[in-house]
Amino acid sequence: MERLKTFYYMNQKRSRHPSLSSKALDDLFQNHSNITLLNMSGVRSSGFETSKCTIERTNCVVIHCQVKGFIPFGEMSFPKVIEGHTVDVREATCKFALDPLRIGMKIANHNRNGFGTLGGFIDSTGTFNKVFLTCAHVVCPIATLLQADFTIETGRQEERVFDGTDGNENGPVGVVEKVSFQLNDLSKVSVDAALVGIINRDPVDGKLAEVYKREQIYVAGFSETTLPEFKHGEIETISDDNFRNDVIKVGAKTGLTIESLKYENSCARLVHHDLRLGNNIMRTFCNQYEISPRTDSSLPSETKQLFIDESDSEALVFIVKNNNPALLKCRGMTVAFTFVQDSIQKN
Known part of the structure; x- marks a missing residue:
């Protein structure tokens, strides 16, 4: 309902919106990690999801965030007024018009002569905040994996990983962070795995790729x-x-x-x-x-x-x-x- 009312009022005849200074914009993005989008609007809402929800026709600064009411640790709440303009906080996200990575989707190595499936996602404390799991033989040259003492190796970020269905037009989705290729030892479980640091199209949920019939x-x-x-x-x-x-x-x-x-x-x-x-x-x-x-x-x-x-x-x-x-x-x-x-x- 709030969106419908806001849309109605925004399409009424109104004067040109003012703008914020570069300093104000920089301060907001520097001090609030939860912000996803900033803009000016000719309408302001209040009391959303209550019996006292109102839509007011007035110029305001709109701060869009991922989750309203959540303040990241160590940060302050959003300001009520910015350069003389009242603030309206709304939930919204902003991302490239690309599908997020999903478990089960097709991936390819940088030469596109090796294809495999994207395994699960893992939160990481290393170079990347999030990585995904796949087989080492999918993303690394076999000749490299067959080195005599090859067990676990890090820093292979020259090995880029692509969406296996888009022809590489959109650039790599990740780079190889760590690989393990351990075979031949009858006393152990053999391992063929790679962790790929995500650099594009972060996953947003646990849905599986729709590769099934x-x-x-x-x-x-x-x-x-x-x-x-x-x-x-x-x-x-x-x-x-x-x-x-x-x-x-x-x-x-x-x-x-x-x-x-x-x-x-x-x-x-x-x-x-x-x-x-x-x-x-x-x-x-x-x-x-x-x-x-x-x-x-x-x-x-x-x-x-x-x-x-x-x-x-x-x-x-x-x-x-x-x-x-x-x-x-x-x-x-x-x-x-x-x-x-x-x-x-x-x-």
Whole structure:
């Protein structure tokens, strides 16, 4: 209602708005981190969401912020008057006209010869406030990952990461901050992971990328009004009590698929032309979980449906808890698929 009244009055005939000085604008942005937009208006509202809501025709300074009534720690409340003009505080955000990053979307390395899936988001205390998880082999050259002593490396910010669907027109969405590629040790769980510092299109919620088909969300127990989302960050480790539960993933290539877990550790020697070294040593992923494919009833007898395919590397794997509303808990992430179309999932 406030928006409708404000829109009506703003379109009435009125005089030209005054403007604020550069000093006043600079002071506001320097002292208030919650500000998203500043402008002048010919109408001012008060008492919003109360029985005494009024709209007054008068010139005022409008301060837009993300959340009204919230004052960041160490800051003061907004001023009531600025250079003789009363202040009206409204909620609003300002961002580029680009979709935010979402779990499950397609990403590409800077040469666009490696594609994968954006995994989960992680709050960081390092160079970047927020990073996302993906596979190291998606964003880094295999030759680099195969260095003899390669375990964890930081400072690889020359490796840029792009939205895999936009042709790089909008610039990189992130740069590689940290990678880990640890294989061959039968006593440990092999790791193929990278943390990508976000430099563009920050995530705004826990909604998953809409890379799935309508029938896929129905089969998994969701609907068009209750789409899958992962906003709380909860995980659930695999145990004797839950290993028989179905698992789902949302990947850039195959969308939302649902399968079951094989409850034993597996090791896989990956077939890749760059994974064979000069001394004929092959790289092996150790102590992984496999996901069994289901028979696809829409295809000829005994045909198995894909759980993942190329470009699905790093898709998060979830168990679905509760029924209304459905709650996703993360169990791991996909790394590779086998020739029998099983999937390998990190523990």
